[in-house]
Amino acid sequence: MTKVKTALGASLFLLVYLVLIPWLFREQPYRLGVLTTASVLSLISAGVWLMFYIGRINMGQGGFALVGGYSAAILVSKLGLSFWAALIGAGFITVVISVLVGLPLLRLKGVYFSMITLSLTETARLTAQSFPSLTNGTKGILNLPLPGALKIAGFTLIPDFASIDKHFAFYFLGAFLTILGFASLYRIVNSRLGWLFRSLQQNEDLASSFGVDVPRLRVIALAICAAFAGTGGAFFVTMQQSVYPATFTFQDSTYFLLYCFLGGLGSVWGAFVGAFVLFLSFEMLQGLNQFQPLIYSLIMIGMMLWLPNGLLSIKLPFSFNFFSKAGGPACKPEEEAGQP
């Protein structure tokens, strides 16, 4: 029964995401672009969500995304790799760096971990500025080529982006990566790995008492988180066709957290919903100019006061309970969502 519902829900979702939306916005490249950005931001936030899941608040996701972006840009522009190779390469490099950094830093808990990862974002920015021979310094790497054709054994899997409507192409590529990312996340959370991650979130000592290799699992979680950031960053940079030290900043790192929190930590889809809602409403608030950050901050404070478990905790009269299962009990917290 639940399986049928899950399948039904998933296909309905895919229908909206992959057919309805592109069709609705086929003539509006700006909105398509915004939706693509929202997709990739939700992908990057998914990593932060996973870190929440093991009980760590990662404020360095912007830094990892920047690493991914720069890796892709350098692989493409300096080594002449194709975008597709660079995309994988960027994910890989980000993962390697996250493991190296994570081994010592994951021992820190709570606000310490947050503060140090916050510094990681700044470290990434300053590193990008300080090694001009590789990163082109503060000038950034410009004019990155659009993704070329992806061919396997002579068969064109994906056409050259320059030859088709690039807004559509990027939308679908972004959607594909996002779906892939969230599907993996869903599997992780619902497999034994998810159980173990939840056990880390709740009590690392207890987990290690029955033989869980806590440090290793923490690093695995961070590596997955970084893989999302790296791939997302690489995609984003290619979409923008340029990368700068300011492409992902301290501000972005906080926004990623906020997306997760807004959507709700209790559901795998929290990051997705949060990123879409916040990013799109942000775009709509543009007209209010200088009041925009103020409104944004009020939303944020209001959320904390009245909707601490995120948008997905809002009870709909007809909801069938697919999500609470997906998220598992980990974040069904002691706190009850108050009504505004």
Place this chain on the structure above:
Amino acid sequence: MTPMNPTPLMEVRNLTKRFGGLVAVNDVSFAVQEGEILSVIGPNGAGKSTLFKLASSFLTPTSGRVFFRGEDVTSQSPHIAARKGIVRTFQETTIFRNMTALDNVVVAHHLRSRASLPGFFFGTKTAGEDEKRFRESASEILNYLGLGDVRDMIASTLPHGHLRALGIAIGMAADPKLLLLDEPFAGMNSEETTQAIRMVRGIRDRGVTIILVEHDMSAVMTISDRIVVLNFGKKIAEGTPAGIQNDELVIEAYLGREDENEEDVNEENVNEENGDEETQESNASSRKAGIENVP
């Protein structure tokens, strides 16, 4: 006093642990034989908790060695110790509070899984079998420990006695050779204690050796094969319950001076040290220490 078998299950040799200037455990040695129930007792601040953490690898000793089946296991990570069969339990609050009782125990079957983590991710056949096996075994353990009725309750809503049992169930799930129980009888009334004693004996009868740290003298006297008594970090006596009950030093230690304060200091330092060694657990305690240390 006790005949030493050639290879005891666990042997600690000259174990010492210092926290700054304070010696929490001072040159303690003892051994536990396979199939035994060994209790470690002592007044507050005697260093029982520290010794417990040292034996289960949650702390690294300043000097001295720990052997398990003749193999040196000093300073290894706790999860390695668990893999070898040395499993500790915690006091009641340390469980996965937001999971059901059954899930608590299922998760704790970690070491028994045959499938790899990627295997679980992709949902291989082995992984599926593992899941099934864990559920069955977890149900069996819960039933055995009298938790069958509450298996689907969220752990944080369980009453005291059940929590203690759940903690032991988690320990059992890891398939221990040696189970270290942290004050399993604390805060129980006599009826509950009797039940708990039966439970612990039952576990031993399943082939698990047990070391327990305990306050409750009467329970200890009933259940233990042998007892080690600590005072001020030093071992002052070791022997059968009967022998211990008549030991001059022990009587003096228990009746002579009880020093609550020292326990406090001791515990706090234990926490801090633990934090530095392995995790950041001590954030809270260090910040407490800090604000007090206004220059």
Place this chain on the structure above:
Amino acid sequence: MKRIFALLLVIMCVFSGVAAASAAEKVLKIGVLGVMSGPAASWGLVNRYCAEAAAEIINEKGGFEIGGEKYKIQIVAIDDRNDPKVAVSGAERLIYEEKIHYIIGPNIDPTSMAIVPVIEKGGAISIPYAFSKKLFTAPASNAILGMIASYQAGPVIYRYLMDNKGIKTIAFVARNDSESLNQRDEGVEAARKLELEILADKDTYEPGTTDFFPVMSGVVAKKPDLLVLAGAAPSDTPLLIKTARELGFRGILSTETAQDARVIAELAGDAADGFISVGGASTPEIRSAQMEEFMKRYEKVAGEWNDEAGTKVYALEIILNTLKQAGPEAIEDVSKFKAAMDTFSMPNPYLKDGRPLHYIGTPYFLQKRQISVPMVVSVYEGGDFKTLFVGSVE
């Protein structure tokens, strides 16, 4: 799943519903894209206030006439937070949603460069206040430099100071962001060509610094004749000046970007006397009556006058007048606009002498992609800028 849907669908509806509220009279929309929050907020806000003030004046007179029809001018401003990705989505928004083809801004290299692919593809012209030559050189063709670039002003100022004050040594201090570092590198190159002795060209400070003692100590100790504050933000300049003086610096200080006299007066006071900067048409010696009117209006819009506005006043004026010359089709078709740029010329309305205002820049960009704003080199004295000399890029 339904919850996601509910949310997604609500967003979709609102998102696609925000579309256009149509206008009865002819409206010409002009975009302003720039940084309007954070430490550099004043850069973008000045652009916006300038455009808004100028548009108000025009609208009160019934609009701007192009091809026989009067257009009301509507300014659509977007804050890019100095963030390239926000700038890109902002530019896309202006072009595709608001159907705007003329954008004033952005303010720095990264944001200006980031939107180049967008404006080229979307058929829009931008007037960035950033100096990178790549913006204005082919294959890029849709960006027009709205002010005097540092590499244009630098040599002129250095030359003037060599001739008049006999300076021989020079040192640079830059803010550690791409904009300023580029300006510094170009300044260093110019100084090298002029055979000035360069005493320091590495010192930088982080954006957001408020204590410049550490960075200045080292530079001032080298005792240069001229200390150039490369790409100094208006907020940094007075503090840099004050610090240099407190550290016993006796040489000349200069910068190649526009500054705000009031902020300098507030923060540095008399310590800033003799400070040389590049300003606009706002110094009393040279400004026209129209400039006076504009200044009054600007004060009404923004609350107070800002000298930076003197250089940024030209953007809207020249866009509209070029459109007038190119004809109404150019409103939708920037290639018509670009064709008109070659021959466009008008008297500068903001200067007393009414020298011609047209498009220049061929020596630097190999195409005419710069507005011929006057290079007003001014010196700070007793709370205000005084014109030192009026130069020209040509």
Place this chain on the structure above:
Amino acid sequence: MGQVLFNGIYTGVQYSLIALGLTLIFSLMNVLNFAHGQLYVLGGFVTYYVYGGMKLPFFVALLASALTLAAVGCLFQIFLFRRVMRRSVREESSMLLSAGTAMMIESLVLIFFGEKHRGVPAVVSGVYELGGVFIPRGRLLVIGLSFLFIVAFILFMRYTKPGRALRAMAQDPETASLMGVNTARYAILGWALAAMLAGMAGAILVPISGVNSGLGNWISIKTFIMIMTGGAGAISGAIAGGLALGMVESLGYHFFPGGETYLIIFIGLIAFLAVRPNGLMGKAV
């Protein structure tokens, strides 16, 4: 080199003052206050208005900043943090709440005070020169005042009844409330004090550095570095961390003029925390 040392002390003392407030809130409530830098900015703007705009004496402005910010701190606790923390003890709730308030203050400051960098006339002018070291008198005043405030704060925490109550609360809120400390009220006092410290730091620096609406985040990041170095929650740690960062920054700018200073500081910090996760004073050995 003397100049470098002087710069280091000057920066370090004011950093210590800034870090005190953050560490106080952290120790009392386990809240990492992202809005600390913005409180600092707000304090600066109050002084700008009272001293620069209304032309009242500097010390009146200082007092005004302190009182305003104390009030803001109270409001924070009463209307925001208390309500959120009563429902959720999860760290991310209070962290995101404070991030939200940071953004709110920043945008309010931008709307009300404008985008410009603001400054006021110097309180004392003139520069001493001692063997090639330039010591502006304004900076000496800042060092003096910072030092005075730090000492006053320490004495307050040590020898007054509210101070002792706060310390008891930092150590263990439950025990403190059993001992008769009204923790709800003292939490408000704690916030008031912390915000006041940030505000006073902002205020005393306006005559020298000025203030603008966008400074907050960078100040907050620097403060985080300080308390990580010193050990979060420890007053001695905040002071040590502040002085250390000031000195390292000054040395860094001297030896690495190219902007690598903060990169080196960050990498050093990561290495340092790998070895000493609790910072300098986080553990009393």
